[in-house]
Amino acid sequence: MNSQDENDAFEAAASLPPASLSARALAARPMPYLDGLNPAQLEAVMTLDGPVLMLAGAGTGKTRALTARIVHLMAERRARANEILAVTFTNKAAREMKDRVARMMGHAAHAQDTGMPWMGTFHSLSVKILRRHAELVGLKPNFTILDTDDQLRLLKQLIAAENIDDKRWPARMLAGFIDHWKNRAWTPGKVPSSEAGAYNNRGTELYAQYQERLRSLNAVDFGDLLLHCVTIFRAHGDVLAQYQRWFRYILVDEYQDTNVAQYLWLRLLAQGHQNICCVGDDDQSIYGWRGAEVGNILKFEKDFPGARVIRLEQNYRSTPHILAAASGVIAANAARLGKTLWTEAEEGEKVRLIGHWDGEEEARWIGEEIEAISRGTRGWDPVGLNRQAILVRASHQMRAFEDRFLTIGLPYRVIGGPRFYERQEIRDAMAYFRLAVSPDDDLAFERVVNTPKRGLGDKAVQRIQTEARAVGMSLLEGARSLLAGGGLTGKGAGQLRQFVEGVDRWHGAVAQTRPAPAEAVIEPMFPDTPAANDLSHVRLAEVILEESGYVSMWQNDKTPEAEGRLENLKELVKALEQFDSLQGFLEHVSLVMENDSEDAAEKVSIMTLHAAKGLEFPVVFLPGWEDGLFPSQRSIDESGLKGIEEERRLAYVGITRAEVLCTISFASNRRVYGQWQSQLPSRFIDELPVAHVDVLTSPGLMGGGYGAAAPAGFGGGFGGGFGSGIEERATKADVYNSPGWRRLQDRQAARPAPKPRPQTIDIAADGAWTVGDRVFHVKFGYGHITGIEGDKLDIRFEKAGEKKIVSRFVMPADVPF
DNA sequence: CCTTACTGGCTTTTT
DNA sequence: GCCAGTAAGG
Numbered sequence: 001m002n003s004q005d006e007n008d009a010f011e012a013a014a015s016l017p018p019a020s021l022s023a024r025a026l027a028a029r030p031m032p033y034l035d036g037l038n039p040a041q042l043e044a045v046m047t048l049d050g051p052v053l054m055l056a057g058a059g060t061g062k063t064r065a066l067t068a069r070i071v072h073l074m075a076e077r078r079a080r081a082n083e084i085l086a087v088t089f090t091n092k093a094a095r096e097m098k099d100r101v102a103r104m105m106g107h108a109a110h111a112q113d114t115g116m117p118w119m120g121t122f123h124s125l126s127v128k129i130l131r132r133h134a135e136l137v138g139l140k141p142n143f144t145i146l147d148t149d150d151q152l153r154l155l156k157q158l159i160a161a162e163n164i165d166d167k168r169w170p171a172r173m174l175a176g177f178i179d180h181w182k183n184r185a186w187t188p189g190k191v192p193s194s195e196a197g198a199y200n201n202r203g204t205e206l207y208a209q210y211q212e213r214l215r216s217l218n219a220v221d222f223g224d225l226l227l228h229c230v231t232i233f234r235a236h237g238d239v240l241a242q243y244q245r246w247f248r249y250i251l252v253d254e255y256q257d258t259n260v261a262q263y264l265w266l267r268l269l270a271q272g273h274q275n276i277c278c279v280g281d282d283d284q285s286i287y288g289w290r291g292a293e294v295g296n297i298l299k300f301e302k303d304f305p306g307a308r309v310i311r312l313e314q315n316y317r318s319t320p321h322i323l324a325a326a327s328g329v330i331a332a333n334a335a336r337l338g339k340t341l342w343t344e345a346e347e348g349e350k351v352r353l354i355g356h357w358d359g360e361e362e363a364r365w366i367g368e369e370i371e372a373i374s375r376g377t378r379g380w381d382p383v384g385l386n387r388q389a390i391l392v393r394a395s396h397q398m399r400a401f402e403d404r405f406l407t408i409g410l411p412y413r414v415i416g417g418p419r420f421y422e423r424q425e426i427r428d429a430m431a432y433f434r435l436a437v438s439p440d441d442d443l444a445f446e447r448v449v450n451t452p453k454r455g456l457g458d459k460a461v462q463r464i465q466t467e468a469r470a471v472g473m474s475l476l477e478g479a480r481s482l483l484a485g486g487g488l489t490g491k492g493a494g495q496l497r498q499f500v501e502g503v504d505r506w507h508g509a510v511a512q513t514r515p516a517p518a519e520a521v522i523e524p525m526f527p528d529t530p531a532a533n534d535l536s537h538v539r540l541a542e543v544i545l546e547e548s549g550y551v552s553m554w555q556n557d558k559t560p561e562a563e564g565r566l567e568n569l570k571e572l573v574k575a576l577e578q579f580d581s582l583q584g585f586l587e588h589v590s591l592v593m594e595n596d597s598e599d600a601a602e603k604v605s606i607m608t609l610h611a612a613k614g615l616e617f618p619v620v621f622l623p624g625w626e627d628g629l630f631p632s633q634r635s636i637d638e639s640g641l642k643g644i645e646e647e648r649r650l651a652y653v654g655i656t657r658a659e660v661l662c663t664i665s666f667a668s669n670r671r672v673y674g675q676w677q678s679q680l681p682s683r684f685i686d687e688l689p690v691a692h693v694d695v696l697t698s699p700g701l702m703g704g705g706y707g708a709a710a711p712a713g714f715g716g717g718f719g720g721g722f723g724s725g726i727e728e729r730a731t732k733a734d735v736y737n738s739p740g741w742r743r744l745q746d747r748q749a750a751r752p753a754p755k756p757r758p759q760t761i762d763i764a765a766d767g768a769w770t771v772g773d774r775v776f777h778v779k780f781g782y783g784h785i786t787g788i789e790g791d792k793l794d795i796r797f798e799k800a801g802e803k804k805i806v807s808r809f810v811m812p813a814d815v816p817f
Numbered sequence: 818c819c820t821t822a823c824t825g826g827c828t829t830t831t832t
Numbered sequence: 833g834c835c836a837g838t839a840a841g842g
């Protein structure tokens with residue numbers, strides 16, 4: 001795409017004298033991207049040389065400053081586009097940055113390959129680097145990137161070969177250790193002896209074996225992408241020097257999330273010129289569990305002497321009450337760089353706090369709140385569903401909301417849920433594609449030789465493996481050799497022959513659609529160019545899926561999910577259109593395991609707190625603030641005080657996602673592993689500053705009862721409790737904080753096996769049912785009885801269809817419960 | 818070799 | 833309560 005005008009603008013800007021901070025200089029030059037920046041942001045944008053640490057609190061416009069800085073670097077002619085490296089953690093962040101830079105530069109988004117800085121995730125950039133120098137770590141440039149699934153299968157094989165009982169020493173555990181070591185940039189030889197006890201003393205040894213195996217498979221896992229780059233940079237000064245010359249200015253987003261390997265990666269690259277600008281917020285460091293080191297940001301000034309530290313503290317997102325609540329919580333953390341967020345926003349509502357009887361009631365209450373808020377019946381302006389979110393600590397909490405929202409027909413979307421590319425059918429299909437692209441991909445071979453069933457069980461696969469090892473070749477070749485030698489007979493043999501021939505055919509077809517994969521991958525930074533002329537890799541994909549029998553496998557499947565799987569396969573093939581080859585697609589998918597189908601419909605978002613980082617919503621619900629759940633018990637057990645501090649930062653992230661209304665809630669009882677458990681309110685609740693919190697009367701715990709609050713549209717019960725008198729709020733807050741309230745909780749905790757508030761009425765048990773009655777079921781919603789059989793009812797639900805339900809699970813619809 | 822029934826282990830969080 | 837992985841039966 002052409003952008004001559006914009007280039008002219010840059011030429012014009014560049015011919016002017018060098019930058020200075022003086023107002024006159026600013027006024028004299030066309031730098032619209034600086035408009036509206038506050039002094040701190042401006043400083044962060046204009047301080048181009050030397051190390052800069054931008055401490056950017058939540059909602060302080062750091063992305064704005066970051067992108068302006070990139071554009072400024074170019075406008076000032078400090079660097080050409082390809083001399084700037086901007087690193088993010090997530091693909092989403094990278095995309096957003098690209099878009100915003102492009103927009104600021106005046107280009108259309110996704111404009112062209114040239115003229116844009118290097119922007120990407122640590123992982124995607126590492127792949128590009130690694131492909132160029134693969135041989136330096138014993139790989140070929142077309143190495144494959146394994147996902148966790150492949151990784152686990154590989155480890156299981158190693159474990160089995162060592163006769164280790166994987167019941168007692170699960171592969172996941174070993175994977176955890178290896179991941180941990182790679183995050184610290186420890187190659188097998190460099191793992192310190194303090195780790196020797198890992199995985200029953202066998203950890204390091206198996207790590208070495210695993211790496212060897214990866215090399216022989218010409219494969220890497222996620223951790224390797226960083227690790228290999230660091231290894232290369234360290235061992236080959238000439239290569240490093242080349243990249244140091246190339247990337248003259250480096251910018252890093254979310255610096256607080258970097259692990260040791262990433263830190264080294266950056267430090268090595270920035271070593272010469274020291275032109276590195278790291279943006280981060282120590283208070284939002286929430287990835288310690290996957291190796292992130294808050295320490296990296298805390299010691300930045302030590303690592304880069306003379307660093308300029310710039311604090312962005314003006315918050316443009318939230319109301320003062322919300323900020324104060326968040327600040328109050330985070331203040332309890334010890335190791336902080338310290339920031340004071342402030343805002344010019346109007347006061348708004350206090351943070352609301354409410355306790356519930358159990359998790360289901362919590363979900364019910366939140367559902368009703370969301371509906372009320374979206375309709376504007378709450379006394380505030382209506383806030384659409386797209387602008388409301390529920391942020392949970394752990395994904396299993398989502399179910400309660402999904403169940404409830406399904407029942408009441410409230411549209412929702414789960415963000416970061418089960419991912420498209422992690423679905424079984426997608427991975428199977430991808431394995432076929434992988435095999436077509438590189439027939440020697442043993443892991444792919446293993447995955448699909450017997451999918452669909454080809455009469456090749458464990459025994460047959462084992463024989464193929466032995467044969468492959470004997471001839472020293474891939475499984476495919478092993479299979480070929482086995483067939484040729486008549487080592488396999490019967491039904492399986494014929495089908496295996498077909499399979500092998502299929503792979504050969506598909507591989508031939510791939511070669512025809514596109515030659516020379518390895519070298520071609522390196523240069524284009526933004527390979528997402530539209531499909532090219534060739535004999536359509538899209539069609540080839542369809543052919544593969546059909547000829548392999550994979551499609552018919554699902555077509556013949558009678559289970560209810562089969563249809564959806566076929567749909568997903570169609571979607572997969574459609575996604576291929578965006579790429580110009582199968583291998584390009586595979587590369588993309590291995591790095592971008594995401595699934596954000598853009599859909600415009602109004603829906604409430606449900607996601608984890610982790611997934612919510614970087615997002616904002618006018619209305620935010622934070623359920624499940626209970627000790628053990630949040631802060632999570634596991635986090636406490638594994639990391640003690642450090643763990644709690646990280647959880648607290650998570651709380652901080654949660655609260656600061658809210659723009660105008662933030663509601664925290666907890667339940668006294670919750671089902672854990674199907675068992676009812678008493679819960680205590682989270683310790684973080686005690687840290688909320690009372691002056692900024694409204695304690696709502698809980699429908700289940702304090703008077704009123706659920707019936708008073710529920711279907712009648714918030715007429716009674718706690719409905720009038722908020723938005724009204726100030727003195728009442730103070731009292732309630734006091735009540736909550738009083739020892740008595742705690743004792744109430746304690747008493748509930750002491751109660752044996754608490755049950756959910758009864759949701760059925762006893763007449764149900766008496767057989768007082770008549771065909772045609774309208775009934776309500778917690779999960780399936782409303783319906784009519786179409787038949788009665790003892791204590792089982794046939795019910796036609798309005799939303800969920802026909803079901804047979806034991807009568808005590810439903811209640812008469814028209815009786816207020 | 819494939820299907821079914823059962824058991825046990827477990828759930829943070831993800832590039 | 834759910835899934836994966838295993839044991840037994842077809």
